[in-house]
Amino acid sequence: MSDDATTEPAGTAVKLGKKDFQSDQEVRWCPGCGDYSILSAMQLFLPEIGVKPENMVFVSGIGCAARFPYYMNVYGLHGIHGRAPALATGVALARPDLDVWVISGDGDALSIGGNHLIHALRRNVNMKIIMFNNQIYGLTKGQYSPTSEVGKVTKSSPFGSLDTPFNPVSLALGVEATFVARTHDMDRSHMIETFRRAHEHQGTAFVELYQNCNVFNDAAFEAVTGKEVRAEMLIDLKHGEPIRFGAEGQHGVVLNAFGECEIAEVADVGEAALLVHDEHREDPTLAFALSRIADRPTVPTPVGVFRDVIRPTYEAEVQRQLVMAAERQGPPDLAALLGSGATWEVN
Amino acid sequence: MTAETTQLKPESLDEVVIRFAGDSGDGMQLTGDRFTDVSAVFGNDLATQPNFPAEIRAPAGTIAGVSSFQVHISDHEILTPGDAPNVLIAMNPAALKANVGELIPGGTLLVNSDSFEERNLTKAGYDVNPLEDGSLAAFRVIQVPMTTLTLESTKELGVKPRDAERSKNLFALGLVSWMYTRPTDTTTEWIEQKFANKEMVKAANLAAFKAGYNFGETAELFDHAYTVAPAQLPPGRYRNITGNIALSYGLIAAAQQAKLPLAYSSYPITPASDILHELASHKNFGVRTLQAEDEIAAVNIAIGASFTGHLGCTATSGPGVDLKSEGMGLAVSLELPLIIVDVQRGGPSTGLPTKTEQSDLLLAMFGRHGEAPLPVIAARSPSHCFDTAIEAARIALKYRTPVILLSDGYLANGAEPWLLPEIDALPDISVPFATEMNHTRADGTKEFWPYLRDPETLARPWAIPGTPGLMHRIGGIEKQDGTGNINYDPENHEFMVRLRAQKIAGIAHDIPQVEVDDPSGNAKVLVVGWGSTYGSIQQGARQARESGVEVAHAHLMHLNPFPANFGDVLAKYERVLVPEMNMGQLVRLIRGDFLVDAVSLTKIQGVPFRAAEIEQAIREMAK
Numbered sequence: 001m002s003d004d005a006t007t008e009p010a011g012t013a014v015k016l017g018k019k020d021f022q023s024d025q026e027v028r029w030c031p032g033c034g035d036y037s038i039l040s041a042m043q044l045f046l047p048e049i050g051v052k053p054e055n056m057v058f059v060s061g062i063g064c065a066a067r068f069p070y071y072m073n074v075y076g077l078h079g080i081h082g083r084a085p086a087l088a089t090g091v092a093l094a095r096p097d098l099d100v101w102v103i104s105g106d107g108d109a110l111s112i113g114g115n116h117l118i119h120a121l122r123r124n125v126n127m128k129i130i131m132f133n134n135q136i137y138g139l140t141k142g143q144y145s146p147t148s149e150v151g152k153v154t155k156s157s158p159f160g161s162l163d164t165p166f167n168p169v170s171l172a173l174g175v176e177a178t179f180v181a182r183t184h185d186m187d188r189s190h191m192i193e194t195f196r197r198a199h200e201h202q203g204t205a206f207v208e209l210y211q212n213c214n215v216f217n218d219a220a221f222e223a224v225t226g227k228e229v230r231a232e233m234l235i236d237l238k239h240g241e242p243i244r245f246g247a248e249g250q251h252g253v254v255l256n257a258f259g260e261c262e263i264a265e266v267a268d269v270g271e272a273a274l275l276v277h278d279e280h281r282e283d284p285t286l287a288f289a290l291s292r293i294a295d296r297p298t299v300p301t302p303v304g305v306f307r308d309v310i311r312p313t314y315e316a317e318v319q320r321q322l323v324m325a326a327e328r329q330g331p332p333d334l335a336a337l338l339g340s341g342a343t344w345e346v347n
Numbered sequence: 348m349t350a351e352t353t354q355l356k357p358e359s360l361d362e363v364v365i366r367f368a369g370d371s372g373d374g375m376q377l378t379g380d381r382f383t384d385v386s387a388v389f390g391n392d393l394a395t396q397p398n399f400p401a402e403i404r405a406p407a408g409t410i411a412g413v414s415s416f417q418v419h420i421s422d423h424e425i426l427t428p429g430d431a432p433n434v435l436i437a438m439n440p441a442a443l444k445a446n447v448g449e450l451i452p453g454g455t456l457l458v459n460s461d462s463f464e465e466r467n468l469t470k471a472g473y474d475v476n477p478l479e480d481g482s483l484a485a486f487r488v489i490q491v492p493m494t495t496l497t498l499e500s501t502k503e504l505g506v507k508p509r510d511a512e513r514s515k516n517l518f519a520l521g522l523v524s525w526m527y528t529r530p531t532d533t534t535t536e537w538i539e540q541k542f543a544n545k546e547m548v549k550a551a552n553l554a555a556f557k558a559g560y561n562f563g564e565t566a567e568l569f570d571h572a573y574t575v576a577p578a579q580l581p582p583g584r585y586r587n588i589t590g591n592i593a594l595s596y597g598l599i600a601a602a603q604q605a606k607l608p609l610a611y612s613s614y615p616i617t618p619a620s621d622i623l624h625e626l627a628s629h630k631n632f633g634v635r636t637l638q639a640e641d642e643i644a645a646v647n648i649a650i651g652a653s654f655t656g657h658l659g660c661t662a663t664s665g666p667g668v669d670l671k672s673e674g675m676g677l678a679v680s681l682e683l684p685l686i687i688v689d690v691q692r693g694g695p696s697t698g699l700p701t702k703t704e705q706s707d708l709l710l711a712m713f714g715r716h717g718e719a720p721l722p723v724i725a726a727r728s729p730s731h732c733f734d735t736a737i738e739a740a741r742i743a744l745k746y747r748t749p750v751i752l753l754s755d756g757y758l759a760n761g762a763e764p765w766l767l768p769e770i771d772a773l774p775d776i777s778v779p780f781a782t783e784m785n786h787t788r789a790d791g792t793k794e795f796w797p798y799l800r801d802p803e804t805l806a807r808p809w810a811i812p813g814t815p816g817l818m819h820r821i822g823g824i825e826k827q828d829g830t831g832n833i834n835y836d837p838e839n840h841e842f843m844v845r846l847r848a849q850k851i852a853g854i855a856h857d858i859p860q861v862e863v864d865d866p867s868g869n870a871k872v873l874v875v876g877w878g879s880t881y882g883s884i885q886q887g888a889r890q891a892r893e894s895g896v897e898v899a900h901a902h903l904m905h906l907n908p909f910p911a912n913f914g915d916v917l918a919k920y921e922r923v924l925v926p927e928m929n930m931g932q933l934v935r936l937i938r939g940d941f942l943v944d945a946v947s948l949t950k951i952q953g954v955p956f957r958a959a960e961i962e963q964a965i966r967e968m969a970k
Contacts, residue, residue: 054817075820077654077820079647083647087650089637090610090650090651090652090654090655091652093612093652097813098813115641116640325631332633334603337632338600339767343585344389344585346582
């Protein structure tokens with residue numbers, strides 16, 4: 001068996017529906033968990049891309065989000081805490097024909113698995129990492145996470161957390177991820193659009209997904225994702241367009257003298273002064289500046305695609321080297337390999 | 348230039364142990380390697396033992412910076428690199444000080460006299476020049492100003508003195524090549540090839556090598572040269588091979604015999620890194636290598652590749668095994684094929700990175716949380732690493748289990764002649780992937796159960812992504828047998844724990860019985876060993892027999908499970924001796940599993956047992 005085991009390439013168009021991606025397992029998240037809407041969005045989205053379920057692999061680590069693969073009627077690998085990007089790297093390295101997704105959480109991806117995440121992003125393995133961020137450890141019942149705000153009172157931080165949180169989008173941009181986006185569990189169509197963009201990207205896609213943990217950290221993102229405030233608090237990034245938001249598009253983003261992004265009133269600065277969003281800039285500096293607008297989800301927060309640039313995927317480069325080696329070294333000849341170097345005959 | 352030009356007829360020896368010793372920067376490993384290769388091509392049996400510091404370059408001239416390479420050549424079959432050298436080449440005072448204690452009385456000591464000046468003597472801790480104070484009277488000391496002669500021989504070439512001096516190891520090699528009547532063409536060809544693009548270096552090295560050889564011939568320091576005739580080994584084509592290279596070839600061969608691509612992921616670590624280097628250079632075999640961000644990623648990447656139908660493999664040393672424990676436990680639970688190579692080194696912690704030890708046996712057996720049994724096998728000689736790699740793959744694939752393959756620093760870097768195997772005779776270790784649904788529900792619908800087992804092997808089906816209809820989810824959480832669905836029932840957990848253990852235990856019926864080397868059949872003492880102590884034990888037992896002590900030797904390749912007859916073998920002997928390069932690990936397993944009052948013989952010095960040490964222990968026990 002080798003890479004050509006599959007009879008059809010992963011991209012072959014087939015007509016599928018949501019049900020084709022649902023497994024027979026009972027979904028067991030807490031009632032009201034944001035994970036339900038994410039699962040539903042994913043199952044609604046996947047039929048669109050025309051990839052057969054048998055050509056998809058969902059990989060996860062440990063945490064509430066990590067149960068996700070069990071509910072999907074695809075090939076699933078539920079691994080160990082933090083290691084999903086490494087497992088998925090092995091899958092993609094061996095089988096570039098597969099559609100590889102990683103489902104992770106803020107603790108899984110940024111704490112115990114931080115090293116694997118940053119190296120997966122720099123390698124640009126063709127996999128889609130969806131990181132559910134709920135700013136709390138849910139499965140272990142409520143300890144602060146690497147995205148919890150300073151001062152967060154939890155079971156493990158009764159006097160408030162002392163740790164400065166990560167901004168996951170800034171982190172991914174800092175390690176030069178080729179695709180970085182943010183979406184949230186309150187907006188199905190935005191999630192689906194973000195999944196689509198991530199899937200279209202060749203290479204590692206990193207998606208931070210604000211997800212509500214209604215049991216241990218309820219309403220953590222309410223200030224920006226709540227239906228009533230969304231228009232004023234979410235900055236939906238659109239490539240090639242001036243960055244503006246608000247019910248009337250009255251607010252916008254401008255660059256100051258230090259190259260930092262600031263919120264301004266369009267009426268004050270004029271539309272021409274607004275920063276025009278460019279996902280495809282090679283240099284991640286502007287995208288990084290955008291990610292710094294909202295250090296906490298309590299102020300206007302950019303969502304959508306921050307960065308989408310082309311870099312060769314890791315597995316494509318591996319394949320290129322395999323082909324190159326075959327050309328240079330010739331077909332595999334085990335007897336010749338074993339007998340390489342100096343040999344002698346004993347009669 | 349051949350041996351025929353020597354004035355006096357060379358004296359014939361049946362074996363000799365030569366140790367090249369110098370500063371880390373003196374190129375002693377290369378010198379030893381070259382001498383080994385020439386001797387191998389010449390047809391001697393041989394065994395080598397490199398010994399070098401963990402530091403890339405310890406301060407020049409100090410004891411800490413001494414690097415050595417011992418080679419044992421013979422006209423008959425040999426099993427060890429030799430207990431003690433007959434010949435010591437010391438390139439500086441530190442090399443002399445660090446090694447002279449092991450030179451046998453009456454042995455030949457060849458020193459680079461140029462380096463025995465005050466500064467180097469002080470660095471080595473000599474108050475008085477040992478060449479002048481009579482302290483070396485027990486040896487035949489030959490002083491050769493190697494640096495001066497090397498500089499002299501390269502003067503004409505216009506090489507800078509600093510660069511020319513670097514060739515003095517080739518001078519030493521030339522001299523020793525003359526002493527032991529080695530053909531010169533293998534070495535000169537090697538120099539020409541190796542430095543093809545560096546004209547000046549090539550010329551200097553060739554000049555130094557020839558000067559060394561000619562010096563032996565013309566200087567009246569030696570009354571004659573020696574020969575060690577080719578050994579009468581079993582007929583066939585041979586090459587010289589180290590354990591790490593044999594292991595790499597074994598993995599490539601295993602993948603080919605399994606009809607699977609090899610996916611190898613590892614993190615650099617001494618003494619296992621050479622496996623990564625070797626495999627990375629054979630991509631034309633479809634080998635995918637990945638240098639991972641850490642040991643944990645390395646094992647998980649290999650697991651991910653195995654999930655998709657590749658032969659997933661990772662290699663490391665003890666510190667890396669600690670980190671991979673978690674991944675190995677996952678592979679036990681996933682029941683996927685995986686090979687984990689542990690090239691053992693001295694521990695604990697960073698320990699002795701470049702020195703050998705057998706102290707990871709219990710780690711391999713038990714070093715995972717929960718009940719996580721997996722097969723453990725060990726190679727016994729450098730070339731045996733090839734067979735062991737194929738056996739590891741066979742078990743991993745057939746039983747869908749991670750397998751730990753134990754090598755060690757001595758096997759990894761030691762070399763021996765290897766009778767090249769017939770490719771056609773290598774076993775077919777391929778296993779089929781699942782392609783069909785394997786279970787029918789009460790309502791007649793068919794489905795795929797990822798944990799529905801083969802009744803004989805208890806292996807679960809291996810259904811790889813891309814296979815229509817067989818989509819399934821597996822993970823580290825306890826699952827129900829058959830369906831593979833998450834399951835926390837108390838009885839199910841006990842059932843699964845016992846089932847996984849039973850699967851591994853059952854492998855005992857699918858491995859060769861342990862053979863006992865008991866020539867007379869009357870021995871009362873049995874020596875049981877595992878791994879790289881094979882040569883020392885075998886040689887020690889031979890020496891004991893020569894002195895009239897009857898002794899048997901059984902050497903384990905399979906450590907978990909033990910071969911099915913192992914208990915019976917142990918029961919046949921009155922006394923059991925278990926030599927190990929650790930605090931006594933196999934002996935605990937033997938005592939625990941078989942209630943045998945086995946006696947432990949240990950050595951924890953980062954160097955292999957000497958045959959004499961084993962012989963003495965056997966004689967003590969036989970009293």
